[in-house]
Amino acid sequence: MNDPSQLHAKVLTMISHLMQELKTMMELSPLYLKMLNLLRDEAGYQNSTLLLSNGNGHLDEAAVLGYRTNEKRRKYPLPYECLAGGNVGDDVFLVNDVETVPTAKQGSSVGKGSLLAVLLRSVPLPSISDQDSNESKITGAILLEDERTNAFSAMDCQLMQTVAPFFATMIEMARHYKKIRDLALYDELTGLHNRRFLREYLDMEFSRAIRGNLTFSLAIIDLDSLKRVNDVYGHLIGDKVLKIAADVLSRNIRSYDVLARYAGDEFILAMQDTTLS
Numbered sequence: 001m002n003d004p005s006q007l008h009a010k011v012l013t014m015i016s017h018l019m020q021e022l023k024t025m026m027e028l029s030p031l032y033l034k035m036l037n038l039l040r041d042e043a044g045y046q047n048s049t050l051l052l053s054n055g056n057g058h059l060d061e062a063a064v065l066g067y068r069t070n071e072k073r074r075k076y077p078l079p080y081e082c083l084a085g086g087n088v089g090d091d092v093f094l095v096n097d098v099e100t101v102p103t104a105k106q107g108s109s110v111g112k113g114s115l116l117a118v119l120l121r122s123v124p125l126p127s128i129s130d131q132d133s134n135e136s137k138i139t140g141a142i143l144l145e146d147e148r149t150n151a152f153s154a155m156d157c158q159l160m161q162t163v164a165p166f167f168a169t170m171i172e173m174a175r176h177y178k179k180i181r182d183l184a185l186y187d188e189l190t191g192l193h194n195r196r197f198l199r200e201y202l203d204m205e206f207s208r209a210i211r212g213n214l215t216f217s218l219a220i221i222d223l224d225s226l227k228r229v230n231d232v233y234g235h236l237i238g239d240k241v242l243k244i245a246a247d248v249l250s251r252n253i254r255s256y257d258v259l260a261r262y263a264g265d266e267f268i269l270a271m272q273d274t275t276l277s
Helices: 004-020 028-043 104-107 154-185 196-214 228-234 235-250
Strands: 046-054 060-064 073-075 085-091 092-095 116-119 139-146 216-222 259-264 266-272
Touching: 004 028, 004 154, 028 139, 028 154, 046 228, 060 139, 085 154, 092 154, 092 196, 104 116, 116 154, 139 154, 154 196, 196 216, 196 266, 228 235, 235 259, 235 266
Parallel strands: none
Antiparallel strands: 046 060, 046 139, 060 073, 085 092, 092 116, 116 139, 216 266, 259 266
């Protein structure tokens, strides 16, 4: 890609597509794959990988498109060692021939050709908890590969450098949305569904059972003497008891059953297509 006007058009098209699908792309996995599909469909990059920081000093593969789609996902150390010496601008790395650069060859899927990568940096969003940090940090990277040497031009580097902040923003927004959604639908202590989720789920399932004349059962479970545990040993131990109970229940239900913490020491287990016996 060597035409500046073409570059500008490609950037605008990709951003427009992402913004149009913002509501439907708030689930993380579809969003990740959508980004790589846009790079393929609008810019012609056939082999691409989205890497995301795992918080432990590595970038893990979150989505892969092209000749490595069905292979085992890999991880890369930070700093981005596989592209050492390939820096051509702010957070942009290009290696024209990986066979001449040992670290780049190790980072290549096929051990030959070209690598182009751009780091993604998060755009600070409003914090929703005291533990969240609003400092800019590396979110991940987009890695492009081509089996040909010298496959990527300066214009390709500029394109990736231009779209990277928008991709990083979309990822951060989706993660932020997921945190808010999880706070609304999951119990913070046990990690189970909460009362709000259960109410919405039961409304839907009762209607389905009535329409289809299906069986549906509920089990209401509470813990005996939890108040005494709290009074004698303290609420930290009481919370630990609740977590253990939630874990035991979760490990002994079917994958399609729904378990929720209803209140205090009460749990509700909703079971589709289940008779009393």
